[in-house]
Amino acid sequence: MSRPQPAVETRQLGRVRVHAIQAGGQQLDGGAMFGVVPKTLWSRRISADERNRIPLGMRCLLIEHEDGLVLLDTGSGNKETDKFHDIYGIDNAGAEGRTALEDGIRALGHRVEDVQWVINTHLHFDHAGGNTWRSPSGEVQPTFPNARYVVQRGELAYAEHPNERTTASYFPPNWAPVAAAGRLDLIEGEREILPGITLRPTPGHTPHHQSVILRSGGETLCFVGDLVPTVHHLPLPWIMGYDVEPLVTLESKRALLADALREDWLLCFEHDAHTGFGRVAYDGKAYHLAG
Numbered sequence: 001m002s003r004p005q006p007a008v009e010t011r012q013l014g015r016v017r018v019h020a021i022q023a024g025g026q027q028l029d030g031g032a033m034f035g036v037v038p039k040t041l042w043s044r045r046i047s048a049d050e051r052n053r054i055p056l057g058m059r060c061l062l063i064e065h066e067d068g069l070v071l072l073d074t075g076s077g078n079k080e081t082d083k084f085h086d087i088y089g090i091d092n093a094g095a096e097g098r099t100a101l102e103d104g105i106r107a108l109g110h111r112v113e114d115v116q117w118v119i120n121t122h123l124h125f126d127h128a129g130g131n132t133w134r135s136p137s138g139e140v141q142p143t144f145p146n147a148r149y150v151v152q153r154g155e156l157a158y159a160e161h162p163n164e165r166t167t168a169s170y171f172p173p174n175w176a177p178v179a180a181a182g183r184l185d186l187i188e189g190e191r192e193i194l195p196g197i198t199l200r201p202t203p204g205h206t207p208h209h210q211s212v213i214l215r216s217g218g219e220t221l222c223f224v225g226d227l228v229p230t231v232h233h234l235p236l237p238w239i240m241g242y243d244v245e246p247l248v249t250l251e252s253k254r255a256l257l258a259d260a261l262r263e264d265w266l267l268c269f270e271h272d273a274h275t276g277f278g279r280v281a282y283d284g285k286a287y288h289l290a291g
Contacts (some may be wrong), residue, residue: 004055004057007100007107013220015216018221018268020268023101023130024058024093025056025089025092026089028088029051030042031052034238036239053089056230057270057271057272058270060074061212062105065196071119077092077129077131077134112143112145117150121212122210123155123174124169128175131143142183150185151185153208154188156184158206159172159175169242197213202252203245204239204249204250209226221268226240226243228256228257228269234289236253260280261280
C-alpha cells in the first residue's frame with residue numbers, strides 16, 4: 001500500500017496549533033476491524049486487498065501547547081521485525097533507521113528532545129511502539145528523552161498481565177524503558193493534566209483506554225484513539241473485533257459522540273487512512289461525518 005497522505009496536517013484550535021502526523025501506514029484484516037458488521041456492509045465503504053486487509057493510518061497528534069510540546073500516541077516504532085511488519089502491513093520507516101513520526105516532528109521544525117509530554121491512549125504496539133526506539137547497538141531507550149509519559153494506571157496493570165488474547169498487542173519494551181528512566185506518570189480516571197488538556201476514560205477497546213480532549217478559545221478537539229478508529233466506525237454498533245469489551249465500547253461511544261454533537265467538537269481519527277479531522281452529524285438513526 002502507499003503510505004497515507006498527507007504526512008502532516010495542521011489545524012488551528014483557538015490559540016493552539018495542532019499537527020496530525022502520519023506515523024506510517026498499516027493494513028489489518030477488515031473483518032477484525034469491523035467485528036460483527038458483515039463484509040457485505042463494510043466493503044461498501046472501504047475496499048480490502050487480496051488478504052482481506054484494509055488500508056489504515058497511524059495518526060499521532062502534536063500539540064504546540066503554551067507549556068511545551070505534547071504528543072498524543074507514538075505509532076509502532078522501529079523495534080519490530082520485517083515479518084511482524086508484513087503481518088500487520090506496517091510501513092513506517094523514517095530517515096537513518098528511525099520512524100516516519102520522527103521525520104514529521106523534524107519537518108515541523110522540532111526535535112524529539114523538544115517534546116515535553118507523551119500521552120498514550122493505551123499501550124497497544126501501534127499506539128505506544130514509538131515510545132521507545134532501538135539504537136544501532138540494540139539498546140532500547142525512550143524516544144523522547146525529556147518527556148513525561150502519561151497513561152492510565154489501570155492500562156499499565158492490564159498490559160503487564162496479559163492473557164492469551166491480549167498478549168499479542170502488549171510488548172513491554174514499549175514502556176519498560178520509560179518506567180526504568182523514571183519518566184512514566186500514572187493517572188486514575190478523568191483529569192486535566194495541563195491547562196485545556198483533559199484525559200477522559202473511554203473504556204471498551206481496552207478496559208482503561210482514554211481519549212484526549214483539548215479546549216482552547218471556545219473550541220474543542222477530541223483525539224478519540226481506538227474508540228472511533230476511522231470515520232467508518234462512527235455508527236454506534238460498528239465496533240472493532242479487537243475490542244475486549246465491545247458493549248462497554250458502545251456506551252463510551254454513545255456518551256462521547258453525544259457530547260461531540262452537542263458541543264460541535266472537532267474529532268481526530270487515528271487510524272483513518274484518508275480523513276484526519278471531522279465533525280459529527282446525526283440523522284436520527286446513526287452518526288456520520290458532517291458535511
